Amino acid sequence: MMMRVFKAAAGAVATAALLATALSGAQAADYKEEYKVSTVVPAPFPWGLAAEKWVELVRERSDGRINMKVYPGAQLVSGDQTKEFSAMRQGIIDMAVGSTINWSPQVKELNIFSMPFLMPDHAAIDALTQGPVGKELFDIIEKRGVVPLGWAENGFRELTNSKRDIKTPADLNGLKIRVVGSPLYLDTFTALGANPTQMSWADAQPALATGAVDGQENPLSIFTVAKLQNVGQKHVTLWGYVADPLIFGVSKRVWDTFTPEDQDLLRKAAQDAGTYGIEVARKGITEKDDSTLKEIEGLGVTITRLSDAERQAFVDATRGVYEKWAKEIGPDLVKTAEESVANRKK
Template sequence: MRRGAQLALAAALGLGVIGAAQAADYKAEYKISTVIGQPFPWGESAVKWADLVRERTNGRINMKMYPGAQLVAGDQTKEFTAIRQGIIDMAVGSTINWSPQIPELNLFSLPFLMPDHKSIDALTQGPVGKKLFEVIASKDVVPLAWGENGFRELSNSKQPVRTPADMKGLKIRVVGSPLFLDTFTALGANPTQMSWADAQPAFATKAVDGQENPVSIFVAAKLPNVGQNNLTLWGYMADPLIFVVNKRVWESFSPEDQKIVREAAIEAGKFGIDMGRKGISGNDMSVIDGIKASGVEVVTLTPEQRKQFVDATRDVYTKWKPRIGPELVDMAEKSIKGN
């Protein structure tokens, strides 16, 4: 064998040994935390991420979804802290649930900031999204891609909601966020914080009147079966999802595997976004039509009706803007206006 060929073979063998050694240092399983599993778009996108990574790394990196925030005993607001601490390896997390630790993420919960899906994209795929990734990266967590849980729509078992007056006294389940409490209090409702696991039995017993969640959850959770027969499409806020990896876990991966994990997250994020928007926007309203066919009364706000809700929550918007960061909110408003 010629010397050049020998050197090439030795180099190839050496790289193989290094690669095998590095793979041997990887965990047998990496835990992905999510609040919601399959068949919801949230869970489906996490599974898609795991499948793509496993396939493209030839099994070097095995990721498994743990839904229901079970890695933090069901307390979804503690998820981000657990990622920082290394208790959780990876997550597809909600901007709402992580906002207690990252105040800037309350941006997406500002009432009636984003009028449509184009507005969400203008934020996540523009300078706002870049800035938020910088904030997350400063906290020992590596953000990779955006996903989406969707616009949160309002349902209840009492009556159709077309104006803020229709919400007076309604007991509405909300997530554990002070901004949500402020918003629903301003609208005259009685916001009640509880986990999603506790919420569904509460709907069935009429202990709680209603909830706000994306249409995909309304359908997959079969909420009409627990009395949620009035649905208002008001798009008052949206909940982007973020694919992240604990910093120490990320740094343990080879550059090649980092590239694979990042690209797979981006692909899985787009997959989940498409899945969540299908049938509820544009020319395809098949999901909404199906909800109507099941006997649910669906209200779509007119521009005039929507303005009443905007006006009713304007003080909440003003109160929270400095808490989130005036510059960030201004940047978001500019991005939406220019899309």
């Protein structure tokens, strides 16, 4: 009698195990053969490296069940990087490691990172992304149809040009500066007396080479990898006027097809890839490690480091832009950001 009960129980356990395996297999069968991950720039840029690390970690941790592939150059949206977020919402793009700047046309609150001179150092960026501002932004993004998983970093955007050293706002008068497709950037450079020109990064490099534009603003990792000194960019000004955090995101339509276990796997992999990406983005441009700055100077490029008084002149010149956009973004969010920066741990 006891033996029959034991065999029946064992059979039930085996049946349950087979059923679980079958359900797991059925779920895996519903997964796509490949998930497309959109980025603007590839490896060896820090942006591309963070995306590739995410792909690698997910593949390893899922034992190859979840296969992702990075598509750089915003090629999934025909090169128009500002359409990336909308394409994810619609399920046209599965996933992305996206710029807060490029997503800001659809999520106006992301303009917080482009508020001129809000963030004076890396600790300030961390205070925003890892604090209440970051949490609120993630809540907003998810309500718009994209599930945000973690932060990476493109870095502080420094100014370069082919004409002269920039030490004062007056030095920018009349210079044609390539900027990203955001009205806030147009307002900022117009306030500084420059002639801002919006264009994609793909169009920017040939425009610099031909002199159609005089300069651009981007993280120094872009400068070194893209070798901007070869397209006339011989003057760099370190002013850290805005930064460009990156977000690992998944289309809500795609996200809902994953099991809770795989959702957790994707999130943790994104966070680990983000930590790696931030380390790469900051390498060589800090007080403890200025190797990238020395490398750039070794290329015959002049680097201008602003004094506190010189930087303040730029702050004053763009204050009207800051106040205008504080209303656009939301005064409460801006106030929270200012408090987070003021209370940051340096």
